[in-house]
Amino acid sequence: MRKTLKELPRNTKARVVDVATGHAISVRLVELGFMAGEWVEVVHEAPLSRDPIVVECSGTRIALRRSEASLILVDDSLECSGVQS
Amino acid sequence: MSGSEKVLVALVGHPNCGKTALFNALTGLRQKVANYPGVTVERVESDLASDLGHPLRVLDLPGAYSLNPQSEDEKITHDVLLDGMGTDARPGVLIVVLDATNLRLHLPIALEVRELGYPICVALNMIDLAEAAGMQLNVKYLEEALGCRVIPTSATRKYGLGPLVEAAAKLASSEFDASKTQWTPSTREQIILRRKSVEDILRRTVVVPGHPSLFTTRVDRFLLHPFLGPLALLATVFLVFQAVFTLGAIPTDWIDGVISSFASWTRSQLSSGMLSDLLVDGIISGVGAVLVFLPQILILFASLLILEDSGYMARAAFLMDRIMGRVGLSGRSVLPLVSGFACAIPAIIGSRSIQSPAQRLATILITPVTTCSARLPVYTLLIAAFIPNTVVAGLFGLQGFVLTLLYILGAVSAFVFAGLLKAFGLTGAGGYFLLELPTYRLPSMRTVLRGLLDCARAFIVRAGTLILSIMVLLWAVSTFPRPPEGATQPSISYSLAGKLGNIVLPVLEPIGFNWQISVAMIPGFAAREVLVSALGTVYAVESENSDDGASLTEKIKTDWSLPTALSLLAWYVFAPQCLATFAVMQREIRSLRLTLLSFTVLLVVAWLAAFITYQVASKLL
Secondary structure, three states: OEEEHHHOOOOOEEEEEEEOOOOOOHHHHHHOOOOOOOEEEEEEEOOOOOOOEEEEEOOEEEEEOHHHHOOEEEEOOHHHHOOOO | OOOOOOEEEEEEEOOOOOHHHHHHHHHOOOOEEEEOOOOOOEEEEEEEOOOOOOOEEEEEOOOOOOOOOOOHHHHHHHHHHHHOOOHHHOOOEEEEEEEHHHHHHHHHHHHHHHOOOOOEEEEEEOHHHHHHOOOEEOHHHHHHHHOOOEEEOEOOOOEOHHHHHHHHHHHHOOOOOHHHOOOOOOOHHHHHHHHHHHHHHHHHHEEEOOOOOOHHHHHHHHHOOOOHHHHHHHHHHHHHHHHHHHHOHHHHHHHHHHHHHHHHHHHHHOOOOHHHHHHHHHHHHHHHHHHOOHHHHHHHHHHHHHHHHHOHHHHHHHHHHHHHHHOOOOHHHHHHHHHOOOOHHHHHHHHHHOOOHHHHHHHHHHHHHOOOOOHHHHHHHHHHHHOOOOEEOOOEEHHHHHHHHHHHHHHHHHHHHHHHHHHOOOOOOOOOOEEEEOOOOOOOHHHHHHHHHHHHHHHHHHHHHHHHHHHHHHHHHHHOOOOOOOOOOOHHHHOHHHHHHHHHHHHHHHHOOOHHHHHHHHHHOOOOOHHHHHHHHHHHHHOOOOOOOOOHHHHHHHHOOHHHHHHHHHHHHHOOOOHHHHHHHHHHHOOHHHHHHHHHHHHHHHHHHHHHHHHHHHHHO
8 A cells, every 4th residue: 555654654664656856855865765666664763752763774774754754655565565675 | 286296085975984984094193174265164184194106185074975965064075076165175086985884875975976077996994894794795896887996994993994095096196187077966867877776786796795783773672762762861861971070070180189289389489479470370270270171071072972983873863853853953953962061162063964954053053052061160160169068868969969950951941942943933944854873883992082182182272272361361450450559459459350340240230240250251251161260360369468378169158149159150051151152153154143143142041040040049048
């Protein structure tokens, strides 16, 4: 199912579908490895508010707020998960 | 570029590629910190001995993820590579530093920089960690794919440094016209293409991928735990402050002892008179009063360097982001604000790494309220003189408790100010938080040591120049003009300082300050800690004939009331008494309006806080 990274539950793997353009950090997100086809997983949530989150993406841990995570569209449906690279 | 001229070699790489550790390993402990011509931006460089080819200078550029700058420090790297920021800062050779354990993330900048046309070579850094993880890399193939030399290095083990310098020296003699460099910001398609070619290169470079280190994952499970994480953070802060105040007190007492025996020895060697007064009261006790705090500042600084170098600071930023976000700051504000406990100036400069301009501005504007180490001498003097060291609730010493309270007051005020700035719309909207959490590493002792040496050097130079000259000047204005024959009052009240003190006294009387404090306050605007030395001088000059030998603590104890002391403490929490901080603030934010506003607001708040404290304390006590 397609959703934004903001809504992805913890410890669930998903693949990046797209990163929204136009935000000040859109380009940086792509540079940090959020590209179509990459595996991502929310590995930590901050205390209490569960925001920001730590996302693992191609071997790199990136902390970001949920508002920025909403720029990243992911797909966590089973048929997509196939072989994990 | 003429033949004998030293060629500038710049290190380029991500913030966490071990670039600075590599720089330190290459240059030893003899770096130079200078400013770029025209723009006051720190530039760290050093001469490099190379037996082959060209004599070299090495420049450590701020870490950058790409040439598409997202923050002020990345912009420096961008500007240096593209227009040199002044002619002599233009590098002739680039060393791209990559983290061998995470090439997928680090290789793109090598591809991007290669397009600029500079002669480049690549340092495949942290190769020891990659090998320890069982990774096997085909360096020959990587050289082929990148079209340049690739040298495996390890800054911590001093491995591969010789070949790296050799490669850079060889490149330095090649012809290169920097003015022909062409660059346009990468489009998203170009970035994706670059990542795709990285995948292609990696398929043939990585022979054995190695097992990913589980250490960081395991430690993070604890340190980023929703409940244990914040506890660990609190414990860390507590430990650092304990170290500063208990460990730091030991060498502080030694230094204090050495300085006072030196002072009495000097006095015994000279006949009593003006020279002896100047040397002992003005110079030795003045500079000494500041030097005694060096150990505490160094311990604080070392703790910060270790926390930063190990990778924990990024975790603290993550844990704190929510609270910071409430008042318009971000997790990235944590490191600058915490280093503000040492000194506001590096804290303001450190704010360059905050990507969002609004959050950066807010962080800079509240930095002057964080309890910098220059306040410590003042707090310590007043607390020792006026707060009895009784035990409260069977646990805390009252003196330590009051000191902690002052630090908390500073931190809370910083938050309140940030909230007000946000509410009044002064810092603008549009904040975000994006931060790579690096792999945990053992801090590089060389990096910590170099940081400490720089800090100590700056501190001692400051004590020897700025503070020394202020003390001599203050001694002169509080000694001259001499009192007339048959004067009845202490001679200082006839001096220029006495007269100046009486002019500002009407403003300071309502908050309980006497004229001695008023006099000492004036040089205190150059540097906060000068107040202690200045009070020492004022009281020493005042009591010159009755050499009772009483310490400054005893003198102010008998001379001041408790409300006066409390009021002075409250004043020092807020007062903008460090003009250098505001000079740096203006340089960094380039808004005279906001800098002056910040100064004025803090001055008014300091007066009000002192006024309320004095009036309430006078009624109650």
